[in-house]
Amino acid sequence: MKTFQLTGLRSMALRDVPDPALREPSDVRIRIGAVGVCGSDIHYYTSGRIGCQVVEYPFAVGHECAGTVVETGAAVTQVRVGDRVAIEPAVTCGVCDQCRVGRSNTCRSNRFLGCPGQAEGSLAEYLVLPQQNCIPIDETLSFAAATISEPLAIGIYAVEQSGLPAGTRIAILGLGPIGRAVLLAARESGCEAVYGTDKIDARCAAAARAGAAWVGNPQRQDVVAELLSHTPAGLDVVYECCGQQEALDQAVTLLRPGGKLMIVGIPEVARISFDPDVTRRKELTIINVRRQRDCVHKALEVIHRNPTEIAAWITHRFPFADTASAFDLVADYRDGVIKAIIDFP
Numbered sequence: 001m002k003t004f005q006l007t008g009l010r011s012m013a014l015r016d017v018p019d020p021a022l023r024e025p026s027d028v029r030i031r032i033g034a035v036g037v038c039g040s041d042i043h044y045y046t047s048g049r050i051g052c053q054v055v056e057y058p059f060a061v062g063h064e065c066a067g068t069v070v071e072t073g074a075a076v077t078q079v080r081v082g083d084r085v086a087i088e089p090a091v092t093c094g095v096c097d098q099c100r101v102g103r104s105n106t107c108r109s110n111r112f113l114g115c116p117g118q119a120e121g122s123l124a125e126y127l128v129l130p131q132q133n134c135i136p137i138d139e140t141l142s143f144a145a146a147t148i149s150e151p152l153a154i155g156i157y158a159v160e161q162s163g164l165p166a167g168t169r170i171a172i173l174g175l176g177p178i179g180r181a182v183l184l185a186a187r188e189s190g191c192e193a194v195y196g197t198d199k200i201d202a203r204c205a206a207a208a209r210a211g212a213a214w215v216g217n218p219q220r221q222d223v224v225a226e227l228l229s230h231t232p233a234g235l236d237v238v239y240e241c242c243g244q245q246e247a248l249d250q251a252v253t254l255l256r257p258g259g260k261l262m263i264v265g266i267p268e269v270a271r272i273s274f275d276p277d278v279t280r281r282k283e284l285t286i287i288n289v290r291r292q293r294d295c296v297h298k299a300l301e302v303i304h305r306n307p308t309e310i311a312a313w314i315t316h317r318f319p320f321a322d323t324a325s326a327f328d329l330v331a332d333y334r335d336g337v338i339k340a341i342i343d344f345p
Contacts, residue, residue: 003124004323005058009048010331012324015058020128025075028134030085030127033143036064037330037340038151039176039243040266041114041121045327050266053116061114062121063089066146067344069134070126078131085134086146087122088296089113105293112291123323125344135296144317144341145303145310151339152299155181157292158264159189162237166190171227171235171254172212174242175203177339178264180210180313182239187211188302195230197223197250198242202336210309218246224253234259243267248274257282264289316340
């Protein structure tokens with residue numbers, strides 16, 4: 001089969017590799033129909049690592065995907081050949097201490113698609129996964145829309161972890177795909193007002209059309225002063241979705257005493273910091289969000305309820321043969337990109 005593999009920093013090549021084989025009776029082979037380009041894929045593309053996870057070349061990334069079942073193991077009962085499926089990219093063990101207490105997203109033996117040292121990614125014609133990672137979708141949902149279930153599940157999970165009650169006022173710092181996922185999830189939860197910031201004007205405009213009460217560009221505006229003019233007492237929850245120290249500092253200033261900072265973005269640096277005087281005096285709660293847990297089905301339901309908005313997320317599409325161009329576009333934040341999708345023949 002054909003696969004695109006990273007071969008160095010900002011370098012990838014189309015290669016021929018053996019088709020993946022079923023290893024277990026519960027395995028399913030999927031012909032990939034579409035893959036979304038994620039910010040974590042771009043980290044590996046531009047810097048070759050995320051923290052301790054370092055790429056050994058050649059290596060295929062990609063984990064936001066959907067496709068068609070083409071082969072099933074003898075014990076598979078949840079899907080059939082010909083089924084169209086969205087993919088849960090985390091393969092968990094189900095028996096470690098984390099899985100036993102319902103924390104599958106921190107499974108000790110987690111194998112995540114496109115994660116170095118764990119599993120090759122979905123930038124390939126075929127993929128083999130356990131049946132529990134394959135969620136059937138109907139004919140009305142495109143493969144491109146189905147790939148959105150993965151980032152949207154993260155937004156839903158982040159909102160759930162923050163315990164967002166109706167009437168809450170929040171800010172989202174970073175309005176890329178994850179920030180937009182939080183925005184949609186917060187709106188669905190009954191949030192009173194959502195404010196947002198991003199350094200890309202097109203993303204700000206898109207978030208305003210999607211229901212944000214106010215959006216601003218921190219490169220041209222004092223976004224902290226602007227937001228506090230709307231909410232002088234401070235915000236209940238701030239979701240940091242861009243992985244930037246500047247945004248973390250802004251979040252701490254924006255939160256009311258007793259507020260929550262949700263760290264959803266992935267920093268490229270080895271360390272981040274907080275002002276202990278402010279965080280302590282405000283008694284802020286800081287919560288890290290690790291991917292998502294049991295939210296893919298919920299995400300698919302939200303996608304069915306909001307087809308027009310989901311379609312608006314997908315700003316760029318590329319054929320599989322032009323995967324490198326998709327990665328360059330997203331890495332350079334060109335052309336107001338929110339989500340780039342790679343379509344397979």
